[in-house]
Amino acid sequence: MSTKLPPGLDQGTFDLAIKEMAAVVGSEWVFTSADDIDLYRDPYSPRRGQPDESIPSGAVAPDDLEEVQAIMRIANKHRVPIYPVSTGRNLGYGGAAPVLSGSLVLDLKRMNRIIEVNEEQAYAIVEPGVSYFDLYRYLQDNKIRLWVDFPGPGWGSPMGNALDRGIGGYRYETSIHWTQHCGLEAVLANGDLVRTGMGAMPNAKTWPVFKYGLGPDIDGLFSQSNFGVVTKMGFRMTREPQALMSGTVIISRHSDIHKAIPVLRQLIDQDILRCAFGLMSPAVEDAYKLDYPEDGPFWKLMERTEQPSDAEYDAFFTAAGKPAWTALMTFMGVEEVILAQWATVKKWLGVIDGVSFQEMPITRFPLSEEQRANTPMKIWEPSLSAFAMGTRVQGWPNASAGHIFFSPIYPMTSHDILRARFEFTHVLRRHKLRTVDANMAVLADRYGGIIMGLRLTQDAEENARVRAAYLDLVKVGAELGYAEYRTHAMFMDDVVDTFSFNNHALLRLTETLKDAIDPNGIISAGRYGVWPKYLRKS
């Protein structure tokens, strides 16, 4: 029996709802024991074991669309708050744990059918429980030469990641995964079923190829939100290129970022550079390692109250004896074209003093089995190598496995890149935190972002500092005009609060929609700050 009830629901009503749901899915797919519930807690929670940790009342795992509809009708009738997850691996942003403690997790992992992959038109239609690994294996097994853009961990799902507007990598057009979805199917709170885009026309041949359909474009209502349970989604996929190569640009002097960024923007605008890429500083990376001294020179710079000057940064990076910036870029397409693109990158950036370049050999497709096995960096193959970050693998004292992400976005200018790195690192120093991975600026299209992983430990006091620092980061970001693109379930209200234009007009609008579409407020209460009326603070 569950130990945590949804707020306002008595045990009898909850038990009745669970009994009715068990009759739909089979009792083996309804989970209310403490051991089972434990699996739906957030293993990366900064409040794990604390009184305010969000704990589900249970979980239910339907196998198909009709079962989802039946469960939603039962939940709506009994006012049971439901928290749908696809593969539920949203680690760093809240895991499978609901925003509202006591919600019942709707675990869609069993709905893992790949409904269609169309090689000719380069799309796939999937159910929520299909993981990146599943899709990749299907493509390999069926010798389909399409790729899907994926995030760090390959065990997540195209659907869950896209709905949370997750990001990946090899081309900036595909890197925000929500932009690659094309049409979706969702069950509403009352069990009604809706298809968006061209999918609203029965037998539409264009559902997964033309996104907009006719009339208002409502797909956005289903991402980072709580308006429905998404049960199918189309995805545009990338055709395997003829060739691929990667090259690294190495910029020795720190202040040359002011020259490099305008050139990089030109390279993007002229369609030379089409990948999202990270801008790293190896000497900063060193500072985040365990053996870097607490009073080391990088921290001294970051503890200053004012951003250091270009000359001071140059002196630090020269003394560190490492290049100030490196950027790994990927080019894919026709061999002659990618060679010309890389040559243009070298020519345009090569005018900056002290810039050098390293390139990897070209990979030509299709690969034989042997070539595939021997290729070291397979950017087309999902993996779990991202888990090499985190306190446990790096041997931190009191390590836990986890971290929470702080993910602000800013314009792609050298001024903003330096400002963001300084101000956010400064906040962490003020909170006496070293346990963070924060070196990388990801640049794509017209924006940059730092994905800061604030590492958690088993020390409750240190985790409390992480929580306080997070709130400070959000505040400082808002003052600078840098908002997060996505946030951890625990901090959604705080981040949404910074989107306050015209007395929170945007939130007031989404609340109005919420009241109309889900009047009993049963779906993902509180997700991205949208609470149902009965739980709304005035």
Ligand SMILES: Cc1cc2nc3c(=O)[nH]c(=O)nc-3n(C[C@H](O)[C@H](O)[C@H](O)COP(=O)(O)OP(=O)(O)OC[C@H]3O[C@@H](n4cnc5c(N)ncnc54)[C@H](O)[C@@H]3O)c2cc1C
């Ligand atoms: C080391 C590490 C590296 C990471 N790197 C990246 C990265 O590179 N890029 C990135 O984007 N993320 C990254 N993450 C975060 C996270 O692991 C991924 O985003 C992951 O894909 C999300 O989990 P999921 O796909 O299982 O989504 P889920 O957990 O299933 O879904 C996410 C949320 O979307 C909503 N949702 C999901 N499915 C539905 C549905 N069917 N209907 C309605 N609402 C739904 C729910 O609120 C859910 O909580 C990283 C995490 C770690 C630990």
